[in-house]
Amino acid sequence: MSSATVTLFVVGKRGREVLDRILPGFTGWLMSDGWQAYRHFPRRLRCWAHLTRKAQGLIDSYDREAQAFGHQVQNAFDILIGAIHAARDGPPVDLPTLHAALLVELHAACVRLLGHRHAKTRALAVELWNDWDAIFRVLDNPQWPITNKDAERALRHWVIARRIMMGTRCEAGSRTFTLLSSVIETCRKRGHVPWPYLAVVIAERRAGREAAPLPAPVPGL
Template structure:
């Protein structure tokens, strides 16, 4: 009897373990399904349209909606008089003039390819006997012979903007140049020309890296990127005025330090990726948006008791953001914020003391213990962001480009990609023209 009972208990324990594993597997699948349902690039839907869909676009207001109109141009290049018709188009009667009103039309000038011949003088040095040739400021290359026909600076600037700034593949970039301007160029020729533009932009790129290293606050992020079919990483380091991209073969501290510098001592507003914590001289602020999203996802799949811990963390983080907002509105002094921060930290410490049985709660608690000193840095530093939103925005155009044409074929092309998109994005931030 005792042996049968022992065997039954052992069998039931095995079944319980199997059910726990199955339950955990199903919970993970549910979490993945919930995350995929909220992705920006949702899969194609085969369902029919909604009966009463929500109206697209923004609500009407002083800057958007019905009140928005194209402004009247400050200067006019051409005036065209439009006379009345000889008879009424409705009944055929005579027409009497009552006044003149103006309508304005903004048009693109008819494109025309400009072909320039540079008659270059070639000579030889009397001292060293080396070959010397002239160079005009409008030339983009010193090539002669079979490579004497080159694209001009405006054509190169437009091609670079289309390919790197807007994410068009080389084939479509060539199609735009031909259809809009009658300029025929091959994809291979464009690729080589854009690589030369990146080479000339290298000093500017290095200057941007130095600005990032000397910035008081930097927001980094990274996303996957394909180079020759292999997984590399697109890094983005952003400030209010500068953004630097770097495509690296890894996602570790070495790659991040190549741009940021191993001894970076400013504020680092980042997500929870452990590599960023290796910048020991930096002052850290972890992204609260990531933590709040994680809490929401846990609450959706957790039971009543299991959801208590993520709800507690969610309330603490939301209270921290409310303190920031009250200070920015002038409703709270810095001293009041400091006192309230101490209370939030005490609440957080009490919430992290228990030993949680749920694996998800244990993982969240361990993560918060590691990030404990980086949770509320923004409350001590007015103006410091509480999320890595800036870097997420910098990464987003690269994600769109990745969806359009996948990545780069070579490491040289990847470096050119990083150089040019860094310059273009920085120009956008500073409201400057890249051309």
């Protein structure tokens, strides 16, 4: 999970129970992938990068109908991404109305392919159809993000680190790894070098005292 001033890493099963423990009573806007447990959040956006990667997978397949659908999805997102970036830099524009025909055509294709014999074609059609409102909600406000790249960027090198060290051996090891990475990334996000803070925490805990709170964000970041 990543916000403007906090990054939290969690290792564990991806289930609704875990999500409710991490985000109890969350009422803000959530950028998510297609994990079904997110769908009970009413204020939710979908990462388009996940969807365009799946479209590219269909384009690269050997099934002609899959290729055609992949191209349709990719072309639609390319047009909409261009329109969103243009709207961010220009006067207000009603993107859902402006691109209504494209959206109607894409939705009809999804409905038509809900029972398609090609598994990944069917899966992408079902995903788009099931999560349509969250996927295209960004058209109502082009200033919203269209990907969760910040969270993925924060996660990437920690995933690599876990692979290099062959993972953690127990629950305590996983908890230590995720807490340490969360503290380091949160300090960086708040404009602080993490190592002096960690040195203070270690010294305080060794002396039997409470750990110092995380440093506040640097003003102006």
